[in-house]
Amino acid sequence: MENTTTASQKVKEIDVNKPKFTVKEFKRQWVLVVIGAVYVIYGIIFYYLPLVGWIMAFQNFVYADGIFKSKWVGFDKFRFLFSDDQFIMVIRNTFAMGVLNLVFSTVFAIGFAILLNEVRTKWFKKTIQTISYMPHFLSWIIVTAIVHDALTSTGIINELLLKFGIVEQAYPFLMKPGWFWPIVTFSHLWKETGWNAIIYLAAITSIDPCLYESAAIDGAGRFQKIRYVTIPGIRPTIMILLLMNMGNVLNAGFEIQYLLGNGILQDVARTIDIYILKWSLEGRIMDFSLGTAAGIFKTVVSMTFIVVSNYIAKKRGDERLF
C-alpha cells in the first residue's frame, strides 16, 4: 500500500516539476519567461561576470598591463598567503570574531524575543521593541564613534568606574588586546539584537495558541511553556537562520575592526577584509593578486561552511536551505 502511494506521488511530482518545454508552453508563458530572464541576466552580470577577476589571483597582476598581459604565476600567491604569519593570524581573528558574533547574536536574539513575547503590557512591549531595533539603522561608523568615545579615558565607562571607585586610573580598554573581541561582540549585540529578534518574534507569534492552552491544561508553568512549546516552535526558524549565518562567519566585519583598531591592537583587530584592503589597495604595495587570492579563500571557505552545515542539518532531519 505504502509503496504504491509513494510511487504515484513520485510520478505526480515529476509531472508537476518538469513540464515539457514546448513552443506552445513558451507562448503561453512568455511574459513570465521574460520577467525571469531579467533576473537571470542581472545575476550573471553582477554576480558571475565579476568572477572573471579571479584570474588575477593566478597572475602577477600589474594594473598598467591589465588582465590580458599580466604574467601568470600559478599558485604562487596562495603559497605566499599560507606562509604569511599575518594571514594565519588574520584568519584566526576573523574566525574568532565571526563565531563569537554568531553564537552571541543568536542566543541573545532568541532570548530577547522570548522575553519580549512574555511581556503582557502591549504598549510597553512595542516601545521596548522599537527602541531596541533603532541602533540597527545606525551606520557602523557612528556606532564605532560611540563605542570609541564611551571607552576612552574620559568616556562614560571610565567615568562610572572612577566614580564608583572600581579603578583608580582610567582603564585603557582600547589599548588592551584582550578586550578587543569582547568589545566588538558587544557592539554587534548592541546594534543588532533588537533587529534580529524581530524574525524570532514573528516565528513565536505564528505558534498555534492551542498548544499553549493545552500545555496550560497539562499544568505547564510559564518556563515550561517556553521550554516545551516556544523553543521547539521556533526551532525551524533558528536552524534556517543559523545555516544562513554560517556562510557569514568569515564576514566578521570590516568597519568596526578597521575604525576601532590601532597600532597596539593590530594583532587581534585585523580581519581578512582588512588584510585584503591592506595588500591590494595600499599605495606602494597594490598587490591586487594577493588580495584576490585572499578573497577567493574566503569565498571557498564560506561556501564549504554552508554546504557542510546544510548537509548536517539534512542528516539530522532538520530544516535546511537546499
Place this chain on the structure above:
Amino acid sequence: MKTKKIVSLVLASMLAVSSFTACAGNKSSKIVDMTMFAAMAGKEKDENNEIKEIIAEKTGVRVKESWLTGQTAGEAIGSIIASGKLPDFIDGGDGCPTLYENHLLVAWDDYLEKYPNLKEMYTKEEWDQFRQSDGKIYWANVFGNHYKTDTTTGHNGEAFWIQARVLEAYGYPKIETLDQYFEILEKYSKEHPELPDGTPVIPYTCLCEDWKYYCIENAPMFLDGYPNDGCVIVNIDEGADKPKVVDYNTTDTAKKYFKKLNEEYAKGNIDPDFAVQTYDEYIAKLSTGRVLGLCDQYWDFAYSIMGPFSSPLKASDGSEFRLDQLGCDYVPLGLTIEAGMDQQWHSYGDELNNASGCAVTTSCKDPDLAFKFLSMLLDQEIHDLRFWGIKDVDYKVDDKGCYYRTEEMRENWKSDSYKAKHSCEYSYMPQWRGMSKDGKNYMMPDEQPAEFLAGLAEPLKKCFEAYGAGNYADMVGSKYVVAADALPWYPLWSWSNGLGTDTPGGVAWKKMGETKHKWLPAVVISKDFETDWAAYQDAYAGCKPDDFLKEAQAAVDSRLATAQSNGWKPA
C-alpha cells in the same frame, strides 16, 4: 489626475530651468574646471571661494581640491587607481611611485622647456633627482623651496613643543633634556590643572596614527643630535664621504627615551588616549589649548590650531579669553638625550623631497593647460594672491612698496571660516618661499620679518625675546648645517618613503613599521618596561632590519656617488 498633471508640470519646468542654467553657465565664461587630490588631511574650500574665482579669471582654470577623509594615504591612492577615476592633478604622497609605475602620470619634461616658471623651481641637478626609471620627471615637490635667499623664520620640522605660558611661569628656564622638559610640564600641570573655562590640562600627548606615528617614533634620532633622515641615522664620524647607516630604533638613546615616556605615563603625565586618538581627535584636543607639550612637526598641527587659538572663548567666570593671549602657542625646543649636545632638529636650507609631489595625471584632458596653470601660479601676481590675498583687502602696501597687514587682516587670515570662503592657496601646488621677485617683499607673509613679528601673540613675542631668539628657528637652536650641501643623501626619508615590497629591504621596512606601530605604544603603557622592551626588541629583530639597513646604506652610497660625480666634496 489633476495632481499628476501638476507634478509633471513642476518636473518639466524644473528640467527646463536646470538645462537653461547649465547652458548659461557654459556660455558666460571659458573657465576650465579641473580637480586635484592630495593624499593629506586638508580643509575644503567653499564653492565660489573669492580668490579662487579671481585666479580662475586670470588663468582660465579653476581647481577643486579634495583631501583624505579618514583612510590612509596609501589606501586612498590605491582605490583611486583601482577605480580608474583620476583627478587632473594629484599629490599622491607615498603613492606617487605607484602612480608612475601604473603609467598614470604625464611627464613634465616637455613642459619644463615651455614654461620657464616651472623650470626655475629647481636646478638641473635637483630636477635630475626627480627622474624616474625611464629618465623622465613626473612630479615636483612644492615645499621648502626658497626663491634665491633662505629667509626661514619658521621651524617647519619636528621638535618637542611646549606652550609659551609654561616657560613664562618659571622665568624662561633653559630646557635641554627630556627630564627637564617633563619636569616643567608636570610642575605646571599640577599648579595650573585647568584652563580658564575649566578644561583640564594634559601635560603631554603624541600621535600614533598611520605614518604620523613619527611623533612617537623618530625622536631618538634627533635626541642623538642627528638631522631628520627619517628612517635611519647617518653617522659621519669618519667624515661626510664615509657615511655609515645606524638604526636608531635599537640605540641606548631609544631605550632611554621610551623608558622616560613609560615613567611619565605611569605618573599620569601622558595623555591616556595617546595611542587611541585619530588625527582629527588629536587636532581637536590641541585646539582646546589643554595640551601643554607634544612632539610633532610644525606643519602637521600649527596651521590647524591658529583659528581656534585666536577666537574668543568664555571662561567659567563669564569673562572672555583667547588662548593665544594666554600663552598657549607652542614654541619648539631642541632637546637632546644629554645636556650640552649639538642637535639638528632644525635643518637649514632647502630640503628636497623627491619621493612625492604635485603631478598631472593622464586623465587630464588638456595637460598643456594644466602645466600652463601650474606655471601661472608662480607668477608673482598670482602667487601674491594665493598667499597674501587681495591688495587693500588682505594686505596694504606702504610708501616703500612693502606689504603689511593690519591687525584685523591678520585675524581674518587665522580664521578658518574666512579662509574657506576667501583665501585660495592651492597649497599642494608649486609655490615659493623666500624673497619675492620684486626684491622687497617675501613670498609668504610669515617670512616677511615685520609681518612675522607683528603676527606673534604677545606671550610668544616675550618668550622669543627672553631666549634671545629672533624666530622659531633660533628658538630650536640647532647647529648651523645646510644639510642639502653638507650631506648629499639628505633627507634619506625621500628614499624610504618610496620603498615597495619587491625587495627584502622593503619587506623588512614594512614589517618594522607594523612592529613599531604595535610595540611603541605598548612599551609606553607597559607595567614592566624591561620585559616588554626586550620582547619588542625580539619582535623587531624578527623583521630582519638588517635587510633594510643594507639597502639604506646602498642608497646613501649611491646618492653620495652621484653628488661626487657632480663635483661635491666634503666640507
